[in-house]
Amino acid sequence: MKQHHLLGIMLFSLIFTSHSLAAESITLPKGILKLSPYPAPRTTLDDLDGETYTLKQDKGAWVFVHFWASWCGPCREEMPAIQNMMSTLQAEGLKIAMINTAEDEDTVFSFLSAYAPDIRPLMDRDGQVTEKWRPRGLPATYLVDPNGQVRYQALGGRAWDTLPYITFLRGLMK
């Protein structure tokens, strides 16, 4: 029993260290801030179909956590780039949590149908989950590592479907 416990700890340390090392050695594209790691705030939200998502369920993978609103100009500009990036990297293991801040279903549905129909939004209906993450502004993107630690933050909107960002995200997942 004790041996199993020890083996478990060693395995966890090995995984944790390898993720940390991968994240350490990556070149940061423009506008990506490296953070001192901290636990991601608890995040449980429903999507438009009423299915519940919790950030915890994506533990073991890198998660792209994005906050947006339809009224925010840079959010609108950035959304197609996120959809393009998503279509490439989701299949490679990147998890995506697209969180709408404090808007209603009709607004979100209309907006995404026009700008990024493949994105499945999570509804932060009263904006309180967004508050817990304390973004610098909208849009806001965080990258959460497989251990549930927030490791990077993007400043404003980014061209996520361009080579520097795709390479960066791929580098994290190695």
Added chain:
Amino acid sequence: MLYLLKLAIFKTLMQIRTILLQSTAGLLSLFLAAPGGADTLPHYDSPELEVGLMPRAPQQVAAFYEARGFSKPMIERLKQQCFITVWVHNKSQNIIWLDLARWKFSNLTGNVTRRDRHYWKAVWHNMQIPLAYQSTFRWTLLPETLDFQPEEREGGNIVLPRSDHPMQIHASFPTKADKSGIPITVIFNNIECAKDP
């Protein structure tokens, strides 16, 4: 599955609506977007920092928040204020702080007190405004403090009591991560609350 089905039906309708949405979106983004080529707007530009101001007329404010579903009492309250949209761009390779507590607003009658997040929290609480609208409103305000990273841009509104007197805005931006650097001071004179045409 339900979402995809809904989406397929909706897409057809959206082709028409998209045209409408895009034209509206252009208008809405104008509310918080940086001014392009607006030479007459109050503007400060140096090798380190760029700051721009755009006073908003009550009709502009009402149109923006009405489109976000704000109730009539909220809109009426907001129309009575003096809204100024502010953009800040840190052009340097160092940290520059936005700290609104270090901004002074004054006119001929004396100091003008900015209506900050605490003020609005109390107002919305008393009016029993749903949290979603309170949250949206907060996100349209300029952050109280923010350590602007190299090349970072952010914008948002500051809200002041409406007055006919031109104002002076004295904005101090601390520098360096620990705010120990020489602050950058920006002074805007003769700032007026925008009126409806």
